[in-house]
Amino acid sequence: xxxxxxxxxxxxxxxxxxxxxxxxxxxxxxxxxxxxxxxxxxxxxxxxxxxxxxxxxxxxxxxxxxxxxxxxxxxxxxxxxxxxxxxxxxxxxxxxxxxxxxxxxxxxxxxxxxxxxxxxxxxxxxxxxxxxxxxxxxxxxxxxxxxxxxxxxxxxxxxxxxxxxxxxx
Numbered sequence: 001x002x003x004x005x006x007x008x009x010x011x012x013x014x015x016x017x018x019x020x021x022x023x024x025x026x027x028x029x030x031x032x033x034x035x036x037x038x039x040x041x042x043x044x045x046x047x048x049x050x051x052x053x054x055x056x057x058x059x060x061x062x063x064x065x066x067x068x069x070x071x072x073x074x075x076x077x078x079x080x081x082x083x084x085x086x087x088x089x090x091x092x093x094x095x096x097x098x099x100x101x102x103x104x105x106x107x108x109x110x111x112x113x114x115x116x117x118x119x120x121x122x123x124x125x126x127x128x129x130x131x132x133x134x135x136x137x138x139x140x141x142x143x144x145x146x147x148x149x150x151x152x153x154x155x156x157x158x159x160x161x162x163x164x165x166x167x168x169x
Contacts, residue, residue: 001124003167004042004097005032008082008104008111010066011047013059019105019135020142026065032103032128032163033066039167042095045074046082048110080113089121099124101166102158103131107146115157125158126166 010029015022036043045068049055055076068074075086083089092100100123104111111132118125127150134142154160 001098001169002042002096003099003101004044004092004095005036005101005103005163006044006046006082006114007033007062007066007068008046008102008114009048009106010045010063010104011053011059012061012063013053014105014135015063015065016059017135019133020146021130021133025131025133026063028128028131029066029103032131035163035167036101037069041101041167042097043068043072044088044091045072046086046088046104046110046114047074047076049076049078077110080110081117082110082114083117083121092123097123099126101126101128101163103128105133105135107132107134107149109134112149112153115153119157125153127153127158127160128163128166129160131163 045062047062049060053060062068075088077086100118102115115125134145150160159166
């Protein structure tokens with residue numbers, strides 16, 4: 001099964017906002033990128049823009065710790081879903097990609113929406129364990145919120161595991 005690593009919204013402004021566990025997440029994201037590239041997975045970056053993340057500004061750019069290689073595709077979006085009005089689904093179909101391995105920000109917004117849309121579109125979905133974070137949690141502690149979402153995903157929508165185990169199948 002052909003797989004791709006989908007790196008969602010790891011951009012300067014959200015990272016600099018110091019969301020939950022960001023230092024550990026940055027290390028995990030870097031390690032995961034290196035592991036995915038070494039395994040020959042296609043790496044696809046998704047970048048959000050809105051009133052706070054203004055297209056073309058330094059805040060909007062993909063964070064330097066997970067900078068895309070020149071050969072890696074970038075999709076820009078304005079909605080929580082990485083699929084809505086981006087061309088991502090068509091691209092994945094053209095490439096024959098059947099499994100998406102997801103990491104990035106924000107757990108309760110763009111990550112959750114993208115996982116569920118990918119599931120609805122028929123992709124096999126996997127999420128890197130503790131590979132998402134959020135800066136907004138409302139009434140829940142961010143750690144509890146992330147754990148809650150990982151539990152929901154693993155029961156219904158996605159495999160939640162280490163990248164090594166996901167790649168191994």
